Amino acid sequence: MDRDLVLLFATRTLRMAAYGGLAVVLALYLAAIGLDPTSVGLLLTATLAGDAIVSLWLAIHADRDGRRRTLMVGALLMVLGGVVFALTDQFAILIAAAVVAVLSPSGNEVGPFLSVEQAALSEIVPSARRTTILAWYQLVGSLATAAGSLIAGLVVQVLLDGGAEPAVAYRTVIVAYAVAGIGIGLLASRVSNRVESPAPADPSIARRFGLHRSQRVVAKLSALFALDAFGGGFVIQTVVALWFATRWGLEPGALGAIFFGANALAGLSGLVAARLAARFGLIATMVGTHIPSNVLLILVPFMPTVELAVGLLLVRFSISQMDVPTRQSYTISVVDPDERSAAAGLTGVARSAGAAISPLLATPLVAAPILSGGLPFVISGTLKIAYDLLLWREFRSVRPPEESAAPIERVSSPDSGPSPDSDRPAEPAEGGSTGR
Numbered sequence: 001m002d003r004d005l006v007l008l009f010a011t012r013t014l015r016m017a018a019y020g021g022l023a024v025v026l027a028l029y030l031a032a033i034g035l036d037p038t039s040v041g042l043l044l045t046a047t048l049a050g051d052a053i054v055s056l057w058l059a060i061h062a063d064r065d066g067r068r069r070t071l072m073v074g075a076l077l078m079v080l081g082g083v084v085f086a087l088t089d090q091f092a093i094l095i096a097a098a099v100v101a102v103l104s105p106s107g108n109e110v111g112p113f114l115s116v117e118q119a120a121l122s123e124i125v126p127s128a129r130r131t132t133i134l135a136w137y138q139l140v141g142s143l144a145t146a147a148g149s150l151i152a153g154l155v156v157q158v159l160l161d162g163g164a165e166p167a168v169a170y171r172t173v174i175v176a177y178a179v180a181g182i183g184i185g186l187l188a189s190r191v192s193n194r195v196e197s198p199a200p201a202d203p204s205i206a207r208r209f210g211l212h213r214s215q216r217v218v219a220k221l222s223a224l225f226a227l228d229a230f231g232g233g234f235v236i237q238t239v240v241a242l243w244f245a246t247r248w249g250l251e252p253g254a255l256g257a258i259f260f261g262a263n264a265l266a267g268l269s270g271l272v273a274a275r276l277a278a279r280f281g282l283i284a285t286m287v288g289t290h291i292p293s294n295v296l297l298i299l300v301p302f303m304p305t306v307e308l309a310v311g312l313l314l315v316r317f318s319i320s321q322m323d324v325p326t327r328q329s330y331t332i333s334v335v336d337p338d339e340r341s342a343a344a345g346l347t348g349v350a351r352s353a354g355a356a357i358s359p360l361l362a363t364p365l366v367a368a369p370i371l372s373g374g375l376p377f378v379i380s381g382t383l384k385i386a387y388d389l390l391l392w393r394e395f396r397s398v399r400p401p402e403e404s405a406a407p408i409e410r411v412s413s414p415d416s417g418p419s420p421d422s423d424r425p426a427e428p429a430e431g432g433s434t435g436r
Contacts (some may be wrong), residue, residue, distance in 0.1 A: 005124060005125070019145060024156075029085075029170035038363070041364060044238060049099065063119065074112045076185060081101030081102055082101075106238060115347075131274050234377070290322070
């Protein structure tokens, strides 16, 4: 296999394992050191908001300042977050660290890594294989998240059974998160220059968030992805773990096993998504698999037993992430090569920003009597279905190059001037139609 491909997959694996472990224990750890539910929700929101700000800054400069360097800076910020959260219980210091550092309370991607790695992968694999490679990238990440969740849950359970204080047991995972950040930085430093942007640096592009011809289409995608993430923020892994612990009394070991299965199923679904996309198209695959998964999500809190609730959640995860590699591939395909890090970063930041407020609202709802604390599931599923319908309306006619047999029209933004032919499809006209 390609050496750079192996290194990028390795950074993804180690990072997502660390994220998976952190997501299982973070809310429980914050509660164990004496924070009330509102304070926990505020910290989770600050973490996601900070990740969005940091990711935005790093992503829009990555193509010009260096993708390898950006990955190494992100790894350093992971180390910072793990160290500070492990060493103090002072709320003010934790808030400051949550804003500046890279922490994942959801088990999902945060920080600059995803956007930079997507752009880097697009430099070393042909466009015809992009969706399949991103599907494997999703699978590796999901399996790593699952393994991290399982290992963290088991380690904490062993420590608790051995008489350790809850805060001490949970802190073990926080320290391991910081160590993982060191490993990621070392791996990123070994990636070659092949992953860097082939286009010459244009200093003025930074004033346009790293974009030139794709500003409008990225703005529309970002707004839609923010809505999807806002809905998803109500059921981030930390909140779901808290709900199962509060509603059904599940222990950390059981929670780790649940999220191991959920993330494993989610990753495997990405491979199916690549096949569906090859037949039906990226947008159709995204919407067609996402709507049923969100109907299942809405039904989770209505289940009368913990076994049915867990079972339905696992079925939901088996199809819920099919839109991830397709969404990533679509975003990369509709912009120019020297905009890829910025486009992936901006849409990723929009998702982080959209998800930032939700935990603050969701955490108190878990303790509310409505639906036995399950109202976040209903809110999340409803908002995400609205996103699916809007995405279909706006982008069903905008095809990436590999899906279009017809010549691609070239559209330039008003300030870009005449542009050469490119493999990027035209941006959508008002109302979501390209006229094709």
